[in-house]
Amino acid sequence: MARFGMMDFSRGRKVVNKSVRPKPGCEGFRRSGTRAPGRSGRRRAWALGFVHVLIAGHLIHWWLTGRTLSPIEPSESMYTLENGQVNAGFIFFVVAILSTAILGRWFCGWACHMVALQDLCGWLMKKVGITPRPFRSRLLSLIPFVLAFYMFLWPSIKRETFPFLESMIPGLTNWFSPVKAWPGFSNHLFVDNFWATFPSVIVSIPFFFVCGFVVVYLLGAKGFCTYGCPYGAFFNVADRVSPMRIVADMSKCESCGLCTANCTSNVQISREIKVHSQVVDAGCMKCLDCVDVCPNGVLSFGLGKPGLLAKKSPEAQKVARKSHLSWTGEILIAGAFILGWFSWRGVYEQIPLLMATGIALSVTFLCWKSAQLLLDSDVSLQQRPLRRGGVLTRGGLGLLVITLACVILTISAGKSRWDLQQSSHWMEKAAVNLDQVLLPGKPPVPQETVVAAQNAVGFLQSQLSINRGGWALFEPEGTRLEERLGYMSAVSGDLPAARLWWSSTLDESSVPSHDLLLRLGQLIEKQEGPRSLSEWLETSRDRWGLQPPLVTLRGLLGQKQATASVQSGNYFAAARHLEALIPWIGFNQGLLGDIDRLLDSAPDSEEVFEMRRRISEFRATGGDSPAVNSVPGVRQN
Ligand code: SF4
Ligand code: SF4
Ligand code: SF4
Structure with missing residues (x-):
C-alpha cells in the first residue's frame, strides 16, 4: 500500500482522509502534498522527448545534406515581420497561436523545449529535496508582454510611423536604430545555414543553465514562462479566447488543494474552480497534471467558457494571482530588472535578448532576497533558512556573497554595454571611406x-x-x-x-x-x-x-x-x-x-x-x- 500525505492509494482508488482536510480558505497553500505526475505526466514526458527527437532529426538532416527547413522556432517570426523572410518558424508560430485560441495553451504544456528544460530542472531539484516555489510579482509578469511587443511589433510600428513622425519633427527618431524599408516577402523556408540565427554553443550552454536551473530555482518551476518568455505572451492572450479549459464537477470536489499543490504553473486551481467551476488563469498550460492528481475525478479537460468571459466579481478578484511585494517593492524590482536587462542585453556582442532577460530576472530576485535578508529577521529561500531569529545562516551569507558578485558582474556588463553603445555612436560620426586616410592625393579628414x-x-x-x-x-x-x-x-x-x-x-x-x-x-x-x-x-x-x-x-x-x-x-x-x-x-x-x-x-x-x-x-x-x-x-x- 502506498501512502502519500493525506491520500490513501490502496485498492487503486484514492480516498480523501477527511480528518486532515484543510480548512476552507487554506487550500492551495499546502505545497508539501505533491506527488509524482501520473499518466498525463508520463505522456507529456514522451511528447516532449519526441519534440527533442524531431529537433535532433532536423539538425542531423542539415548536417548530412547542408540544406534543410528553416528552424521551427517562434523567434524566427521576427525575421518575417522585420525583413519579410517567410520561414518555417513564422508559419509554425501562427499555427500554434491559432490552435491555442481553440484548444488552449497546449503548445506550452506539450511541445515547447523550454518547458521540457524547466520540467527537467524542477524534477532534478525535487530529487535532491528542493521544491521550487513560485515568486509572484505583478509588474515582472508584464515582462513577456513587453518583450513580445519589442520583438514582434515594434519593428513594424517603427517602419509605419517613423517616416511620418520624422516629417513632422525632424530628428525626433534619431535615438532609435534606423528604420529599414520593407523589402517585401521572400521565401526562406529552406536554409543552408541552420544555425545562423542562433547564438553560438558557448552562449547556448549558459543560456540553458540560467534560464533553466537558475530561474527555476529562484522564481519557481515555470519561472521562465511566467517572467521571461515573449512567446508565452501570445499564447496567454490566445488562451483567453479558447473555450477548451480545465473544467470541474464541483459536486465531487473536497477542497483538498492537491490539484493546486501539483500545478507547476502556479494556478490557484482549487480557488478558481470554486468561483468559476473551471480554470480561467491563462497561465494554465493544459498539462493535465491536476486532472491526474485529483482523487475524486473532479477535473477534466473539456468545453468551458473562454477565460475572457469569466466573472469579474470581487470574489473572482480574490482568486487572481497575488504578489509577494508591495507596490513600492514592485516598482523597485521593476527598476532593478530594467537596469539589469539593459546592462546584459547584447553585452560583449554575445548575450541574446532572452538570456539577458533570464540573467536580469535572477539578479533582480537575488537583490530582493538580499534586501529581505538585511531587513527581516526570518528569511528563507526554497525551504532553506537564510536568516533565523535575526541570525544569518551560512546559506544567507552565501546568498549575500553571490548577490554581490552578480551585482559587480552586472555593473561591469553595464559599463561594457555603455561603452559599446557610445563607441557605435562615435563610430557612426567618424565613418569615412578609408581611401581618404590611406591613399595618396585625398583631402585630409575633417577635424x-x-x-x-x-x-x-x-x-x-x-x-x-x-x-x-x-x-x-x-x-x-x-x-x-x-x-x-x-x-x-x-x-x-x-x-x-x-x-x-x-x-x-x-x-x-x-x-x-x-x-x-x-x-x-x-x-x-x-x-x-x-x-x-x-x-x-x-x-x-x-x-x-x-x-x-x-x-x-x-x-x-x-x-x-x-x-x-x-x-x-x-x-x-x-x-x-x-x-x-x-x-x-x-x-x-x-x-x-x-x-x-x-x-x-x-x-x-x-x-x-x-x-x-x-x-x-x-x-x-x-x-x-x-x-x-x-x-x-x-x-x-
Ligand atoms: S511560455 Fe514560452 S517557454 Fe514557457 S512553455 Fe510557453 S512557449 Fe515555452
Ligand atoms: S479538484 Fe480534486 S484535487 Fe482539487 S481541491 Fe477538488 S478534490 Fe482536491
Ligand atoms: S491548472 Fe492543471 S492543467 Fe493547468 S497548468 Fe496547472 S496542473 Fe496543468
Whole structure:
C-alpha cells in the first residue's frame, strides 16, 4: 500500500482522509502534498522527448545534406515581420497561436523545449529535496508582454510611423536604430545555414543553465514562462479566447488543494474552480497534471467558457494571482530588472535578448532576497533558512556573497554595454571611406571626424579586457573589437596603432578578411613605402595564399614600379617589375604583351635576351613554365 500525505492509494482508488482536510480558505497553500505526475505526466514526458527527437532529426538532416527547413522556432517570426523572410518558424508560430485560441495553451504544456528544460530542472531539484516555489510579482509578469511587443511589433510600428513622425519633427527618431524599408516577402523556408540565427554553443550552454536551473530555482518551476518568455505572451492572450479549459464537477470536489499543490504553473486551481467551476488563469498550460492528481475525478479537460468571459466579481478578484511585494517593492524590482536587462542585453556582442532577460530576472530576485535578508529577521529561500531569529545562516551569507558578485558582474556588463553603445555612436560620426586616410592625393579628414574617431577609440579601448588595459571582464567573441580599433585609429591619424590592431586581428584570424588585408597593405605602403609593402605581400602570400586583395595590391605595386622605371628610362627594370607579377596573376596575354613592348624598348643585353626566352617559353607552355622561378625575388605560387 502506498501512502502519500493525506491520500490513501490502496485498492487503486484514492480516498480523501477527511480528518486532515484543510480548512476552507487554506487550500492551495499546502505545497508539501505533491506527488509524482501520473499518466498525463508520463505522456507529456514522451511528447516532449519526441519534440527533442524531431529537433535532433532536423539538425542531423542539415548536417548530412547542408540544406534543410528553416528552424521551427517562434523567434524566427521576427525575421518575417522585420525583413519579410517567410520561414518555417513564422508559419509554425501562427499555427500554434491559432490552435491555442481553440484548444488552449497546449503548445506550452506539450511541445515547447523550454518547458521540457524547466520540467527537467524542477524534477532534478525535487530529487535532491528542493521544491521550487513560485515568486509572484505583478509588474515582472508584464515582462513577456513587453518583450513580445519589442520583438514582434515594434519593428513594424517603427517602419509605419517613423517616416511620418520624422516629417513632422525632424530628428525626433534619431535615438532609435534606423528604420529599414520593407523589402517585401521572400521565401526562406529552406536554409543552408541552420544555425545562423542562433547564438553560438558557448552562449547556448549558459543560456540553458540560467534560464533553466537558475530561474527555476529562484522564481519557481515555470519561472521562465511566467517572467521571461515573449512567446508565452501570445499564447496567454490566445488562451483567453479558447473555450477548451480545465473544467470541474464541483459536486465531487473536497477542497483538498492537491490539484493546486501539483500545478507547476502556479494556478490557484482549487480557488478558481470554486468561483468559476473551471480554470480561467491563462497561465494554465493544459498539462493535465491536476486532472491526474485529483482523487475524486473532479477535473477534466473539456468545453468551458473562454477565460475572457469569466466573472469579474470581487470574489473572482480574490482568486487572481497575488504578489509577494508591495507596490513600492514592485516598482523597485521593476527598476532593478530594467537596469539589469539593459546592462546584459547584447553585452560583449554575445548575450541574446532572452538570456539577458533570464540573467536580469535572477539578479533582480537575488537583490530582493538580499534586501529581505538585511531587513527581516526570518528569511528563507526554497525551504532553506537564510536568516533565523535575526541570525544569518551560512546559506544567507552565501546568498549575500553571490548577490554581490552578480551585482559587480552586472555593473561591469553595464559599463561594457555603455561603452559599446557610445563607441557605435562615435563610430557612426567618424565613418569615412578609408581611401581618404590611406591613399595618396585625398583631402585630409575633417577635424571633427578625427575627434569623433578619437572618442570612439577611447570607448573601444574600454571594452578590452582588464588584462589588455580595458575595463571589461570579457571581450566580444572574435576580432571585431580589434578591427574597429584599427579602423578608428586610422581615421584619427594614429597609423602605428591602426597597424598594430589590424596585424593582431590578422594573427588571430583563420580566414582573413579581404578588406582588412587590403587596408593593412595600403597602410604599410603609406607608412613605410613600396619596399615594405612588397615584403609584407610576400610574407602574407606565404601565409594566406593568393588572396584577391593581395593580388590587387601586388598588381598595383608592380604597375607603379614599372611606371616609375619607364619614367626614368629604364625599360628593362620596368619589364622585370611586370615579370614579377606573373606568379601573382598567372598567364595574362596583356601582361606578357606589355613585357614584350618594354623589352623591345630596352637596349639589347644578355639579361634582356634571357627574359625574352623565359617569356616565350612561358607563353608556349600556356603558363605552365617554371621559368619565372629563375628570376631572383620572384617565386611561383
Ligand atoms: S511560455 Fe514560452 S517557454 Fe514557457 S512553455 Fe510557453 S512557449 Fe515555452
Ligand atoms: S479538484 Fe480534486 S484535487 Fe482539487 S481541491 Fe477538488 S478534490 Fe482536491
Ligand atoms: S491548472 Fe492543471 S492543467 Fe493547468 S497548468 Fe496547472 S496542473 Fe496543468
